[in-house]
Amino acid sequence: MKxxxxxxxxxxxxxxxxxxxxxxxxxxxxxxxxxxxLINPQQTIAVTMRTPGADFELAAGFLYSExxxxxxxxxxxxxxxxxxxxxxxxxxxxxxxxxxxxLQLNLPSLERHFFTTSACGVxxxxxxxxxxxxxxxxxxxxxxxxxxxLYSLPDKLRSAQGIxxxxxxxxAAALFDFYGQLLKLREDVGRHNALDKLIGSAFFANELxxxxxxxxxxxxxxxxxxxxxxxxxxxxxCAVSAPSxxxxxxxxxxxxxxxxxxxxxxxxxxxxxxxxxLKKEKN
Numbered sequence: 001m002k003x004x005x006x007x008x009x010x011x012x013x014x015x016x017x018x019x020x021x022x023x024x025x026x027x028x029x030x031x032x033x034x035x036x037x038l039i040n041p042q043q044t045i046a047v048t049m050r051t052p053g054a055d056f057e058l059a060a061g062f063l064y065s066e067x068x069x070x071x072x073x074x075x076x077x078x079x080x081x082x083x084x085x086x087x088x089x090x091x092x093x094x095x096x097x098x099x100x101x102x103l104q105l106n107l108p109s110l111e112r113h114f115f116t117t118s119a120c121g122v123x124x125x126x127x128x129x130x131x132x133x134x135x136x137x138x139x140x141x142x143x144x145x146x147x148x149x150l151y152s153l154p155d156k157l158r159s160a161q162g163i164x165x166x167x168x169x170x171x172a173a174a175l176f177d178f179y180g181q182l183l184k185l186r187e188d189v190g191r192h193n194a195l196d197k198l199i200g201s202a203f204f205a206n207e208l209x210x211x212x213x214x215x216x217x218x219x220x221x222x223x224x225x226x227x228x229x230x231x232x233x234x235x236x237x238c239a240v241s242a243p244s245x246x247x248x249x250x251x252x253x254x255x256x257x258x259x260x261x262x263x264x265x266x267x268x269x270x271x272x273x274x275x276x277x278l279k280k281e282k283n
Contacts (some may be wrong), residue, residue, distance in 0.1 A: 004092045005032055005052040007163050007187075029169035031189045032093055036062060036188045037081070039098040050169060051163070051188045052092065054197040055080075058110075058188075061200030064208075065228040067134050072206055074100050129231060131254070139255040141211045141235040144277045149180040151265055153216050154240060160185045173198045176214040182254045183213065191217050192224045209233025216240075221260065226250040236275060238262050243270055 013026045018096055019184065029051055036046045036059045045068075050058060056078050063069045079222040081094035099105075157174045164170045174185040186197035195217060202208050211233045217225055220241040229237050237251070238259040248270045251258035257272030269276060 002089055002092070004090075005122070006030055007051050007053040029163065029189055034058065035094045037094060037096050039077075040097050048193060050190060050193045053163075053188075054186055054201070055092075055095055057186070057197045057200030058193055058203065059097060059196075059200065060203050061196030061198065061228070063097065064203050065196065065199060065231045068105060069099065069103075072203060074103055077102055112139065124270070131227065131250075134231075136230050136254065137233075138253075139211060139230075139233065139235045142275070143178060143212070143235075144275050145178050145236075146277050147267075149178070150214075150238060150259060150262060150267060150276070152180050153214070153238060154262055155214055156180070156182050157185065157218065161187055163187045170194075171218045173218075174216045175202070175217065178214065180210060191219050191222070192228070194218075195228050197226060199228060211235050214238060216262070220244065221247045221258065223247055223250060226254075226256065226258070229256065230254045235251070236272070238267070240254065 007030055008027045009030045010028055011028050012023055014023050025203050031049050032052055034048055034050045034055060035044055037044050046062060059078060060069070060075065060144070069075060075097060077098040079096055081091040083089050083091050088101045153174070153176060156176070157172055160174065161170065164172065164187060170189060171191040171194050172185055172187045175183040175198055177183060180234065184198065184201055186194045186201065186253050188194040189198060195215070198215070202210060209232060213234060214236040215229055215234045216238040218240055221237060221239040223241040223244060223246040226237065226247045227250065234256065236257040236259065240262055241260065243258055243260050248258060250256070251271035255272060257275040258270040260268045260270055
């Protein structure tokens, strides 16, 4: 039986330094397609490029953040595809999801996800109104935290990125509590995939909603990142780079504290500054 794909792939590279060249072995972040199929009804609902690992969490997080499922019991079975034409060989790039009988599905809304990439996230722009129609509530958590907690998050995220340390080519999504303690972290070549894995992990552990948690992502915060955090009930979202304009609009509309450019002893607040216990600047 074929082994499951690894999260990193060994490769030979040629390094040029001070006008000299030498070769050495290196590791690259593995990128392979993952097809997510529903068994009832039988339909492919997404194909995404991802880093192998935590595939079931990725699938569950995607289905939850897109509103296909609402609770753990909505999934009766999740497994890799077994190909009868290949002597029962497991197809590690295809996941089959069997949903609970009688579940009402809104599958046309998933058509924009038939193919997604690790680089740009899901294709197309969904509207803020679509999240309202789904009944996503405004985040009501009023608990605040000191900026020093936020200052500590980037180093904690980076030190926990095991595959990034080996490859230098992965994004991460991390979950922290309001004391700055790292609860869990997932990695992938795509930010949205890493976040789906993180939410999927919380979904399987019955830890949703995540209103008492902080989510931090490497790179920028996009519409897709905010949309997934809204559905998961996250109250504070941090990123090391800038948010998009639509991400800021979503954060403002749904009461999320959105932090960008979180590096060293500084950051920008784009929404929900009342959750950050800031000292007033002296005149």
